[in-house]
Amino acid sequence: MAASAGPEIERLIALLSKLPGLGPRSGRRAALALLKKRDTLLAPLALAMAEAQAKVRTCSTCGSLDVTDPCAVCADGSRDGRLLCVVEEVGSVWAMERGGSFKGRYHVLGGLLSALDGVGPEALRIGELVARVGGGEVAEVILALPATVDGQTTAHYIADRLAQTNVPVTMLARGVPVGGDLDWLDDGTIAQALRARRPA
Amino acid sequence: MAASAGPEIERLIALLSKLPGLGPRSGRRAALALLKKRDTLLAPLALAMAEAQAKVRTCSTCGSLDVTDPCAVCADGSRDGRLLCVVEEVGSVWAMERGGSFKGRYHVLGGLLSALDGVGPEALRIGELVARVGGGEVAEVILALPATVDGQTTAHYIADRLAQTNVPVTMLARGVPVGGDLDWLDDGTIAQALRARRPA
Numbered sequence: 001m002a003a004s005a006g007p008e009i010e011r012l013i014a015l016l017s018k019l020p021g022l023g024p025r026s027g028r029r030a031a032l033a034l035l036k037k038r039d040t041l042l043a044p045l046a047l048a049m050a051e052a053q054a055k056v057r058t059c060s061t062c063g064s065l066d067v068t069d070p071c072a073v074c075a076d077g078s079r080d081g082r083l084l085c086v087v088e089e090v091g092s093v094w095a096m097e098r099g100g101s102f103k104g105r106y107h108v109l110g111g112l113l114s115a116l117d118g119v120g121p122e123a124l125r126i127g128e129l130v131a132r133v134g135g136g137e138v139a140e141v142i143l144a145l146p147a148t149v150d151g152q153t154t155a156h157y158i159a160d161r162l163a164q165t166n167v168p169v170t171m172l173a174r175g176v177p178v179g180g181d182l183d184w185l186d187d188g189t190i191a192q193a194l195r196a197r198r199p200a
Numbered sequence: 201m202a203a204s205a206g207p208e209i210e211r212l213i214a215l216l217s218k219l220p221g222l223g224p225r226s227g228r229r230a231a232l233a234l235l236k237k238r239d240t241l242l243a244p245l246a247l248a249m250a251e252a253q254a255k256v257r258t259c260s261t262c263g264s265l266d267v268t269d270p271c272a273v274c275a276d277g278s279r280d281g282r283l284l285c286v287v288e289e290v291g292s293v294w295a296m297e298r299g300g301s302f303k304g305r306y307h308v309l310g311g312l313l314s315a316l317d318g319v320g321p322e323a324l325r326i327g328e329l330v331a332r333v334g335g336g337e338v339a340e341v342i343l344a345l346p347a348t349v350d351g352q353t354t355a356h357y358i359a360d361r362l363a364q365t366n367v368p369v370t371m372l373a374r375g376v377p378v379g380g381d382l383d384w385l386d387d388g389t390i391a392q393a394l395r396a397r398r399p400a
Contacts, residue, residue, distance in 0.1 A: 005294055006267050012252050015245040020233050021226040022219075025384065030219040032291045034249070035256055035265050042253050045215040049246035052212050053238055065235050067206050091232045094205055184225065 009035070061132075063108035063125050065090050073097075073106060080104045082139035086129060086158060088112055088151070091183040092144060099190035104142070107132065112150040113157055126158065133165050142197055143171040146181055159200040170197040209235070261332075263308035263325050265290050273297075273306060280304045282339035286329060286358065288312055288351070291383040292344060299390035304342070307332065312350040313357055326358065333365050342397055343371040346381055359400040370397040 005013070009031060016034075017027030034042040058064070059071035066072055073079060073093075083104025087093055093106050109124045121127075133141055141162060145151040159169045173196030182190070205213070209231060216234075217227030234242040258264070259271035266272055273279060273293075283304025287293055293306050309324045321327075333341060341362060345351040359369045373396030382390075 005265070005297075006256075006272065008248070008252055008255055008267055009265065012245075012248045015241070015248050016219075018241060019216075019222075019230045021222055021230060026221040028291065028294065029383070030221060032289070032294075033220050035252065035290070038253055038256070041215070041218060042249055045212075046246055046249035046253055048208070048212045048215050049234070049242055049249065052208055052235065053242050053246055055208055056206075056235055056238070065205070065209065067208055072206065089232070090235070091228065094228065097205075183229070 062106045063090075063110060063128075064093050064106060081137050083142065084133065084138045084140070085142045085144050087144050087182065088146060088154075089183070095183050095185060096144065096190060099187040099194070101191040101194050109154070112145065112148075113154040114150045115153075121157065121161075124154075126161065129158065130161055130165070133162055133167050138167055141167055141169045142194075143169065143200060144182060144194075145171070147177070148179060155200060169200045171200045173197055262306045263290075263310060263328075264293050264306060278303075281337050283342065284333065284338045284340070285342045285344050287344050287382065288346060288354075289383070295383050295385060296344065296390060299387040299394070301391040301394055309354070312345065312348075313354040314350045315353075321357065321361075324354075326361065329358065330361055330365070333362055333367050338367055341367055341369045342394075343369065343400060344382060344394075345371070347377065355400060369400045371400045373397055 012034070013024075013027050013031045016022055016030045017024050019027075022030060034045070055067040056065055057067070057069050059066055059069050059074055061070045061074045064071045064073065068075065080103050083102075084107055085096065085102060085104055086107045086109060087096070088109055088111065090108055093108060096102050096106070107125065107129050109126065109129070111119055111124055113119055113121065113124070132138065143155045143158060145155050155171055162169050172193040212234070213224075213227050213231045216222055216230045217224050219227075222230060234245070255267040256265055257267070257269050259266055259269050259274055261270045261274045264271045264273065268275065280303050283302075284307055285296065285302060285304055286307045286309060287296070288309055288311065290308055293308060296302050296306070307325065307329050309326065309329070311319055311324055313319055313321065313324070332338065343355045343358060345355050355371055362369050372393040
């Protein structure tokens with residue numbers, strides 16, 4: 001793209017274009033919207049980003065994101081530590097929490113096994129999961145992974161690895177649409193799939 | 201949307217969702233992408249936004265955005281001050297500059313006349329345009345406004361207002377697709393429409 005605005009503006013456009021859902025053209029539109037609303041949108045967003053950058057950290061227990069470590073879910077004594085829900089990403093934790101029907105704890109893998117993308121077990125937080133389940137408190141592991149090839153491969157691999165612990169491993173019922181991503185499901189579907197969970 | 205992450209993260213999501221092209225769901229995905237890449241994406245973007253907020257200002261001559269006032273185009277003595285191109289928004293200036301075939305100066309209206317949205321002449325920089333053209337240097341006013349109802353209404357209104365100055369007013373040729381927005385055009389179409397401009 002030819003330079004058409006000053007370097008400060010071009011840099012803003014280039015960085016905005018890297019956000020998922022935005023490209024070079026929509027990045028320019030976003031930059032223009034920000035620059036037109038410098039006081040009402042650009043300044044608050046810059047501040048929110050700086051705050052998030054300074055405060056948000058990865059929970060060392062579950063791998064989720066929060067301003068505290070352990071995160072609010074891990075630190076909440078009223079939640080059921082015997083139920084451990086394994087998810088692909090932090091976005092899935094947010095989706096489950098919006099559903100509001102799960103009162104246990106989470107374990108964020110940080111991705112899925114993928115032969116195509118060369119993602120092996122050591123790239124994910126699977127060792128931490130095995131150690132956590134081996135700790136004794138967990139009475140059931142619920143795999144809330146997408147119903148895709150990579151999701152199911154990961155589910156089977158985890159079920160195998162956890163077999164030695166004798167802790168029952170379940171997975172979300174086939175209420176999850178095939179090929180669907182947990183982050184995009186409506187709350188009702190998540191609640192239904194959670195109720196109808198079955199042995200892996 | 202139910203709170204599912206901490207208030208810092210929810211605030212970031214809410215502000216990102218206000219960007220054009222993003223909604224509540226894609227705002228969450230953008231926030232997640234930023235929080236996963238805190239050092240490589242979130243920090244540089246927060247910095248770029250803070251810099252833009254501190255440095256970028258509206259040019260008091262043409263109404264465009266730049267880190268200097270007058271902007272780089274208005275301050276560039278090698279550009280032809282006799283040609284004045286009137287555009288709807290700063291995005292149109294960027295689009296014209298990417299095309300690279302225009303070597304005159306700009307006047308940004310800041311919108312279009314719209315009976316439906318209640319935008320009258322006083323809401324736009326039309327008074328400034330008349331004063332600027334009356335100043336004597338301008339030898340031709342080129343209206344580069346979208347080929348929409350509001351764009352053409354605005355073009356006719358401006359042509360009427362400038363009739364008293366005896367400066368010729370032209371408009372971009374019908375190379376601009378009807379209903380199209382200047383910001384989304386390819387450079388070749390812009391160059392062609394500029395060459396074939398005709399009296400308003």
